[in-house]
Amino acid sequence: MSPPQLNKTYDPQDVEKRWGQFWIDHNLFTPKIEGPEHAYAIVIPPPNVTGSLHIGHALNSTLQDILIRWKRMQGHKTLWLPGTDHAGIATQNVVERQLMAEGSSREHIGRQAFIERVWKWKEQSGDTIIEQLKQLGASCDWSRQRFTLDEGLSQAVREVFVALYDEGLIYRGERLINWCPRCLTALSDIEVEHETVKGKLYHIHYPVKEKPDSFLTIATTRPETMLGDTAIAVHPEDPRYSHLIGKYIDVPLTTRTIPIVGDSILVDREFGTGAVKITPACDFNDEEAGKRLNLPSKSIFDHRAQIDTELFEPEDIDSDLKNRIHGKSEQEARKLVVEALENNEFLQKVEDHTMAIGKCYRCKTVVLPYPSPQWFVKIQPLADPAIEAVESGKIRIIPDSWKGNYFGWMRNIKDWCISRQIWWGHQIPAWYCTACNIDHLHFSKNPHASQQDQTTPLEASTMSGFIASDAIPIVSRITPTACSRCGGSDLRQDPDVLDTWFSSSLWPFSTLGWPNNHVDLKTFYPTATLVTGLDILFFWVARMIMMGLKFTKGVPFRDVYIHALVRDAEGQKMSKSKGNVINPLTKMQEYGTDALRFTLASMASPGRDIKLAEGRIEGYRNFVTKIWNAARFIALYGDGARKALPVSARSFADQWILSRLNHTIRDCTHYLEEYRFDHATSALYQFLWHEYCDWYIELVKPAFHDPQSEDAQSTRHTLFESFEIIQRLLHPFMPFLSEELWQAFPHSGTSIVTQPFPLEEKDWDSQTIEQDFHIFEQFVNASRTSRALLNCSPVQPMAFWGTSTSPQERTTLNTWKPYIVHLARGTVTLTETDTWSTQNVLRLVMGSITVGTTIDQEIDLQRAVARLQKQAQEKHKEATRLQARLASKNFTDKAEPDVIRESQTRLTALNEELALLASSEAQLSSILG
């Protein structure tokens, strides 16, 4: 096969399109199930079906793809299983917005039609992010793509739900939950984001019953909730108040009298006034206290977070206030209440107060603690084994430092609210017999009645909130047709759907065919590695571990690699509203996908966020171009016979680059094993640019320029051989460029995708050659510095002398002389300094090497003098330090012998260098007069 013709410039877009399609056409990402090889599987963190590729996905997917391509090349049965999740609330929002634009609504068209509509949307737009992942080069097995609402995955969801219910680990109960009054659904604790805000602390006088003119003053941040107060609490050991416990108090603005109770858990004596109102229906802590103290709970808000006076007892509050406050939002209600308190002189003072409020993580609406019946997972029995799995090392979390976070959360975990009052998702497999639950189902009380078309079909508008918490559900894997208690056939399914994360928690095994005994499950489970961002450690990772352990009797994955979050160059979180979003697709177009991938991998240092500056992508684009141009060079001189010689028979340059390449293979493999993507990319960059291109390619040129060269055939072989290995080494990081080159150069096989990852060749290592190279490199560098100091152009031939203080190095210089002549450009005389010209010679020192040049033109030698002086100064400083150290008895008594010897050796070398530098400077000074 003849060497390729490569275009002058690399066109990433063309290349990416071609090979992206080629890989898919040739089914290269689908593993072969049979065979003895080890399996290596990763399940993708399923992006939202509504999503489009953002930079976090790009990082996450790049890292997974590097691992997967690497393992695939190493010969494992490699599966990267892709897919999306149905993202209940987000997806429903998308379609609801469409309906709104059409002047319709989901309530208007009804549940079934709405769900059909969402499916239609999914068919049309749901694969956006999948297509974008393909563009990124993600080598997923697309034939196994999954969606959380697929039939198989839904079967898994139902199986898990029923099994947990039967075991008592799923239950339905009424309590305060986080309610988003915009999404109109319950949220789990971790779907609430806490934000610090500047609020007010209101001090309010509550008159003590039967003690006129006596007040108990409480402090609150939410004065409007006093309308739902059912007690006032003080600390039982607080001398200021303890005598009041058992007495009663009048709630201002109402006709209600409530008890004063003692509670040491709720009350912090130091905070506020030391007295706190209890509103069990409005606050999680108050709810707890209410349960402890057997207090009633009085709701005041409706599901839209508006005051609903219908919930109040008749004549309970001032009728004027009652009329004005009905239907008001929290903020408006607060204003009215504060005003009324002020007018009646109940308000003592208002202080500034910093506090945290909860917001819906999807829509940022302030979340309302809202009492309602919901489904929960009893979590502690699931969490305990999940803690153990990480403690015992059955699952590794990388970097290790996140383990603390994991344990902290798992040990304080609370029951998981899994029901959502939306329509898009897995509807809860629970049915209610209308006959048995006649008093517990209130389908007619439609809480949306005021908002909705009254003609809405009954079924569509029911909410789980109107199925009382004591209704008896029939929980079943298959849809029941008759009530097992009474035989009744009028069964209504619970209208709620499950939290999307419930189905996601089954992802590692539901996607592989569980609960059926699928061959994929047997082959690829447990998966090897899970790659994800910290933000979903709790949402997803922890829950997968719990569910995996519970239902598969094994861990879902062995390693969890947690990568950084990508921020902008200033370290700000990227957000649409800030306008600092970096769109990966745009960057892929501008710089090429390989450049973006390499950039992201290079910045993936553990435990640190990525501040992505555009300049970095540009830098790696340049790297891609550099490799391309190296390829062009090789192609240009590749035409001709190639001869494979044993390594020891090859040229010095060949031996050197093979030794360096071997190091790079070793390093790169090692770093990948450690998930050090940053080190792996930097090893590749350093080797390819600064060793392969800067030195090796320069060193082989003479062989090709000289038609008589004896080395040409062997060197040509080494050049091709090494470059082919480089392509394979590079492939996991730069799949497109490496494939383009691999296909262009002589090869056998379908694609680089399934070629073996480079292995070390032990006999390529040569410490001797590398040491020799170092001496040679110093000589060349000295000659180049001379050129720069003397203002000589790179092409102008110059005469150099050179030697070393070491006889061995003098031999080395002699054997490498042809290379020195080539790179120094000029004549090179290797003799002792006393034979050199004594006039007009600039002598530079690099370690043990001295290189001399004649000065044959009028130039400013001050720069040269300055350089020598500076070098001498630095060396002198170091020598002084070493001398002091060696003179110290403390050091010689206590330090390791190795360290002492090393210091002595170093000092000797420094002194030799200093002598050379002094001599050079003296010589130069004499020229200057």
Added chain:
RNA sequence: AGGCGGAUAGCUCAGUUGGGAGAGCGCUGCCUUUACACGGCAGAGGUCACAGGUUCGAUCCCUGUUCCGCCUACCA
């Protein structure tokens, strides 16, 4: 409030059995020398946040402080 992480060159970051401080980008100077100006060559640039401690010796280990970030959280 608690927990975790970070602070090293102008910028972004590496730097583990404690002993000579590094890379990329940017910057300065020279160079179009037929792989590459998205380039080559040569350079400049750092009290390793601050204060103590341990040690013969600390960017590294320990304690405290400051600043930044993140997570968790019931101080109304």
